[in-house]
Amino acid sequence: MSLLSYLRELLEQRQPHPLLVENRRRFAQFDQNKPLTDYSFVVLDTELTGLSYKDEIISIGAVKISNMQLELGNVFHTLVRPLNLKHNQATFIHQITPDQLRAARPIRDVLPEFVEFCGDALLIGHFLEIDMGYLNRATKKVLGGTLANPTIDTLRLVKAYKETSYVCDYGYCDQSLPCNLNEIAEEFKLPRFKAHSALEDALQCAYLFLFLAKKLNNGQVQTLRQLHNVGQPLLLRQN
Amino acid sequence: MKGTTHSAAPAVVAEFLGKIMPFKELAPEIIDQVARKVKVDFFPKGTRLLEAGKSEIKYLHLIQKGGVKCFIVDDEGAVTLKDYRGEGDCIGALGIIRGTLANLDVEMVEDTFCFLLPRAVFLELISSQPGFSQYYLKSFSEKIVATAYSELRHHRVGRSNDSSLHLFSIQVGDIIRQAPRTIAADASIRQAAAKMAEFRVASLLIHEPDDEEQIIGIVTDRDLRNKVLAPGLDSNEPIRAVMSAPVATVLSQATCFDALLRMMSGSTHHLAVEQKDKIIGVITSHDIALLQGHAPYSLFKEIGKQQRIDGLYPLSRKIPEMIRNLIKEGARAGHIARMIAILNDQILERLLTLLEEELGPPPVAYCWLLMGSEGRREQTFRTDQDNAILYEDPADAQQAAACEAYFAALARLAIEHLVQCGYPLCPGEIMATNPKWRQPLSAWKQCFSDWAALPEPEEVLNASIFFDFRAGFGKAILADELRQHLNGLTKKSELYLFHLARQCLSAKAPLSFFKNFIVDKDGEHKNKLDIKVQGLTPFVNFARILALRHGIRETNTLARLQVLGKEKILSEELLAAATDAYEMQMQLRLVHQLNQLEVNTPPDNHIAPADLSELDRRMLRDAFEVIDRLHAVLKTFFPAL
Numbered sequence: 027m028s029l030l031s032y033l034r035e036l037l038e039q040r041q042p043h044p045l046l047v048e049n050r051r052r053f054a055q056f057d058q059n060k061p062l063t064d065y066s067f068v069v070l071d072t073e074l075t076g077l078s079y080k081d082e083i084i085s086i087g088a089v090k091i092s093n094m095q096l097e098l099g100n101v102f103h104t105l106v107r108p109l110n111l112k113h114n115q116a117t118f119i120h121q122i123t124p125d126q127l128r129a130a131r132p133i134r135d136v137l138p139e140f141v142e143f144c145g146d147a148l149l150i151g152h153f154l155e156i157d158m159g160y161l162n163r164a165t166k167k168v169l170g171g172t173l174a175n176p177t178i179d180t181l182r183l184v185k186a187y188k189e190t191s192y193v194c195d196y197g198y199c200d201q202s203l204p205c206n207l208n209e210i211a212e213e214f215k216l217p218r219f220k221a222h223s224a225l226e227d228a229l230q231c232a233y234l235f236l237f238l239a240k241k242l243n244n245g246q247v248q249t250l251r252q253l254h255n256v257g258q259p260l261l262l263r264q265n
Numbered sequence: 266m267k268g269t270t271h272s273a274a275p276a277v278v279a280e281f282l283g284k285i286m287p288f289k290e291l292a293p294e295i296i297d298q299v300a301r302k303v304k305v306d307f308f309p310k311g312t313r314l315l316e317a318g319k320s321e322i323k324y325l326h327l328i329q330k331g332g333v334k335c336f337i338v339d340d341e342g343a344v345t346l347k348d349y350r351g352e353g354d355c356i357g358a359l360g361i362i363r364g365t366l367a368n369l370d371v372e373m374v375e376d377t378f379c380f381l382l383p384r385a386v387f388l389e390l391i392s393s394q395p396g397f398s399q400y401y402l403k404s405f406s407e408k409i410v411a412t413a414y415s416e417l418r419h420h421r422v423g424r425s426n427d428s429s430l431h432l433f434s435i436q437v438g439d440i441i442r443q444a445p446r447t448i449a450a451d452a453s454i455r456q457a458a459a460k461m462a463e464f465r466v467a468s469l470l471i472h473e474p475d476d477e478e479q480i481i482g483i484v485t486d487r488d489l490r491n492k493v494l495a496p497g498l499d500s501n502e503p504i505r506a507v508m509s510a511p512v513a514t515v516l517s518q519a520t521c522f523d524a525l526l527r528m529m530s531g532s533t534h535h536l537a538v539e540q541k542d543k544i545i546g547v548i549t550s551h552d553i554a555l556l557q558g559h560a561p562y563s564l565f566k567e568i569g570k571q572q573r574i575d576g577l578y579p580l581s582r583k584i585p586e587m588i589r590n591l592i593k594e595g596a597r598a599g600h601i602a603r604m605i606a607i608l609n610d611q612i613l614e615r616l617l618t619l620l621e622e623e624l625g626p627p628p629v630a631y632c633w634l635l636m637g638s639e640g641r642r643e644q645t646f647r648t649d650q651d652n653a654i655l656y657e658d659p660a661d662a663q664q665a666a667a668c669e670a671y672f673a674a675l676a677r678l679a680i681e682h683l684v685q686c687g688y689p690l691c692p693g694e695i696m697a698t699n700p701k702w703r704q705p706l707s708a709w710k711q712c713f714s715d716w717a718a719l720p721e722p723e724e725v726l727n728a729s730i731f732f733d734f735r736a737g738f739g740k741a742i743l744a745d746e747l748r749q750h751l752n753g754l755t756k757k758s759e760l761y762l763f764h765l766a767r768q769c770l771s772a773k774a775p776l777s778f779f780k781n782f783i784v785d786k787d788g789e790h791k792n793k794l795d796i797k798v799q800g801l802t803p804f805v806n807f808a809r810i811l812a813l814r815h816g817i818r819e820t821n822t823l824a825r826l827q828v829l830g831k832e833k834i835l836s837e838e839l840l841a842a843a844t845d846a847y848e849m850q851m852q853l854r855l856v857h858q859l860n861q862l863e864v865n866t867p868p869d870n871h872i873a874p875a876d877l878s879e880l881d882r883r884m885l886r887d888a889f890e891v892i893d894r895l896h897a898v899l900k901t902f903f904p905a906l
Contacts, residue, residue, distance in 0.1 A: 217329050
């Protein structure tokens, strides 16, 4: 990292981007006791060049849920040009070619749009920690801070669902838990989407979320706080 | 933002819409526009989606995965199940179109994901897309049936490479080559022959001397040869003396396949083509043969010319192959069944004719009866023999003994040969070899009277096989007389019909639901639907009971339904629905059996709903709905049921 860009980053960190200021303002007061239908959610997935700290986001897919309905006309899907194309070892998995990446816009241009897309929504993802890690690293760099949106991890909801409702005939709970989104979708017999496309994975995850939110606690989950409580340990995180 | 990122709706919904009626007929750009308005919602099993008379319908719900049941709860709380709907089906269309509240209660019977199309978007499609409202308002319109058939052909059988669809697509009116040539009935034979030579035609239509429009007969080359030249008739005689009358006619909009069936069943080579009560031309078997109709017709002729019984074996084994081609070319099930019946009858006729030559003439006239599906002309690829012999009452004991011996021998030989021809034995021994089913007319009458008087379960079962009898060969008038006797019996015997109707209504197999279909719970046919027992038999039984009740002589189910419609016993609407439903199921069954034959599996009636296309499934479900309506009609006739 050159000295110049280091200085620029410092400068940006001192003065967060107006979008982030707005983002923080939105969640300064956050009420968890409203019914789920009053919140909006953005279900997201990212594709990465790899999983090391050097790796970068090369694709973001996200879909919006409001009134607990998934809006198919309101989606976000874009490729991102990484700083270092050589790192992209995963072409084989996500089927994104180097040429496509060269033609894509850099994260600097994409992120503001994405932050705007997320708006006042809670962020949902499967094993979201990973996606948020890379996203926040990028927002720190580009916008001078991290996202304040509360997050929900569907993996934790799946665990909660299995613990509460998957008691088998012998009275013991099946703890063997597939973590992979596609295996879970298969097990719950959800409509299926193609794996390893950020948008399709986000859609798959959104279906999983709708399923879980309405099935957890025998369909008795009304408010965000209740969703939080069934999904112990900590589901909701406020940065 | 959208302009620079991803502006199209996810492929999932466009793909989904592209597969279901009537959305699949929309232009791709319209599908894309619609897809962007769509939302997804999830409803756990047990969710009550709509409440009749209370719920406002804000969205058209299209089931992506899962299933719902639609029902009505009456004032006393009794629940009537109306319908199950599954993947690709919609909920709420009629309510939106008519601007009413929900008219049915709808509850999820499985965890269900739906695509939600906002009411306004749907209404926009209804008003802007031709055919859209029609689709929803007319659930079983001709158009869909037609589309379904083309889909069946296209997806489930594939196109046969060597054939065109001419026989089924071209209308008779289109192959007329010239205006009909006519001559007055009082013209001489010589004048007629001169006119035929002048116009180079093989036939002339004959009209009344004072009215050219009034066609009363036809004369052909063959008539001149057989009726004039051979017997040495005076050619100054009026042509009226040698004409064939009345003229067999066919409607100009009939398909050439229809015409072919007419020619084969009436053994006539010329058909006058009728349009709005006017004869517009004549077509011949040659015209049809030119249209690639060679296969069925030449097989038919070859059978008729066969001089040795064992020569019939290979010919009859050609029938399934020929039927297969006809299905591939797009024949409808009703046509196919008639074609099979005509060819089987031809085999039988030739076989018994040759056997009579072998055994000598019978002591008394007889009629070979066909029962069951053969009697109804509803066979498919593999048909067990169901037959019997009915003969004239012998004059004395000596003749009776001669009859017994002769017909026993005839039956034994005929049935052996039929087995060789590929018609398996009847497992229930309902065959002419069984002395019980080889009797003189008076004994048959007595037998039917006994059944009608004592409706024990076995007798009721006999009825379903025997009461669909028809003459297969021999003196048909004997069969007619027996039919009259039977109609006399059953029209009077409400009690007997009541038992038949009760059996018809009670016939329900052990059931479970799979993809909203009633299927076998377990065993060899788990998750399969017996399309014969559960689908077709209710129609057959319904038509039989009402035919017996109203003295209708027809045995074919579709023909019985036609007569019931004509006599106003069935409403026009229900007649159309029942006909479509029945024919659609026959088609599915034929295609199913055809596919089995292609992989050398013996044909059966067990269809897996999971293997059907969305359209097939919806049509099949509509067909099952018709059964309930038919049963409701039965209940009006037999209120005690």
